[in-house]
Ligand SMILES: *[C@@H]1O[C@H](CO)[C@@H](O)[C@H](O)[C@H]1NC(C)=O
């Protein structure tokens with residue numbers, strides 16, 4: 001019934017679920033996965049969409065921008081799907097006004113974007129050089145948003161470290177990043193803080209640490225197993241705290257904004273909720289994921305279970321000290337309480353069970369946790385391999401955050417789903433289904449008392465998806481990357497999201513069903529437009545299919561129920577391809 005799932009993405013914890021349930025109103029043992037709640041969000045709830053600099057801007061070497069680790073990483077062959085790069089991506093650098101009109105069109109309250117550090121400080125070091133052209137670009141973007149009454153939520157670090165800092169110092173392995181990042185943040189507060197009131201220091205530091213310095217799937221591509229991720233995370237947490245203090249002491253009085261961090265976390269549910277080992281394993285999964293960062297920021301130190309497990313395994317290896325660095329007591333009090341709000345990125349859930357890793361295989365972040373991740377094959381999995389749609393996990397994660405960290409103010413900074421297909425489908429009813437389910441579970445969490453103030457759909461546009469290149473599309477808007485001008489086309493989910501925003505929730509069943517029908521009707525026109533364009537590119541599509549292992553599409557066919565049109569499209573391509581191959585023989 002469960003499928004063992006690819007390692008690599010995530011980990012966290014579950015939490016003293018049972019112990020907590022006694023004290024809290026949330027009933028962890030209830031299984032109300034399928035019920036739908038009709039109702040509205042609190043007044044003033046903020047709706048938005050997001051993007052990040054490297055994934056959308058393009059213009060990688062324009063107007064004095066310096067290189068980032070992602071420019072260098074993607075220009076090496078074999079690092080990304082089809083060796084794709086973000087060199088031009090959506091050309092967002094040139095089209096930001098168009099994109100803001102799309103945002104306006106949807107009636108969003110906020111837009112989340114990130115500032116590329118090397119675009120405004122080419123070497124990453126303030127005293128070397130500040131690139132005024134880069135500074136101006138973000139200034140114009142902020143002004144344009146404000147002119148349209150859209151609140152900017154600005155991320156300072158969405159993974160694009162200046163390459164010079166990587167080469168000279170080893171990037172986040174080096175403690176000197178803390179001061180360089182603080183200088184960069186300070187410049188941003190100085191130049192934009194009169195207009196920006198919501199700052200996010202880091203986006204998903206888990207991914208920076210684990211994929212950048214442990215597995216090497218992401219830039220800078222280092223494989224410092226068992227130590228690299230912990231050291232990177234240690235410096236990131238300190239850098240975050242320093243930037244929060246800088247804002248607090250130098251800018252808060254004048255600018256009256258807020259500084260937070262955006263943490264990503266999958267939910268981990270025990271395979272067997274009556275089995276104590278599973279319960280503890282699921283807790284470890286969540287603590288090693290979200291808790292790794294949230295616990296120091298809210299309580300001053302790493303989760304006890306991380307200290308215990310990594311300490312024990314380090315000793316087994318014969319190391320004199322734990323591979324998990326420690327905070328001094330001064331550092332603990334400096335770090336504790338440094339988030340005015342918590343940004344939460346959430347996409348998916350895993351079932352978790354205990355699994356012992358023999359330590360002779362070498363220690364890694366993943367083997368330190370002693371867990372195995374499983375998925376239910378009935379969960380929809382339309383896009384990215386790791387992204388199963390499990391809406392009820394979202395409510396659980398939010399309740400976990402509420403109980404563990406003292407009910408902080410939360411902004412959902414990322415939530416959404418991708419599609420992975422070579423043929424075009426703007427009638428994305430599986431994305432509608434995903435948003436409907438996840439937003440509804442968020443509404444239930446708010447009724448549980450979780451303090452969620454805003455929601456950011458991820459993402460506004462299809463964009464460069466890191467090591468997956470352009471093969472996975474998260475956008476509300478489809479981007480035709482093969483056209484030079486990178487035109488945007490609305491998917492059906494745009495219409496659906498608009499209706500949720502307009503009603504500030506889900507008024508009643510009849511209306512919500514009606515939204516879905518209407519959304520699917522309107523997308524067919526744009527579909528036709530795009531189809532004409534697509535026909536011209538058929539040959540290119542087939543070439544791409546050959547590079548993409550056919551078997552992964554076949555799995556999709558058996559697993560995905562919702563996107564029937566696309567499935568059909570893939571099938572036809574597959575048959576055609578088989579025909580082609582047979583002819584060759
Ligand atoms: C990507 O680059 C590697 C190394 O040069 C090469 O072997 C591979 O064929 C390239 N892939 C594509 C799709 O061009």
Ligand SMILES: *[C@@H]1O[C@H](CO)[C@@H](O)[C@H](O)[C@H]1NC(C)=O
Pocket residue numbers: 168169170173174175176
């Ligand atoms: C940090 O950078 C300094 C200066 O380049 C270097 O001397 C030191 O070895 C680096 N530390 C680490 C852990 O890489």
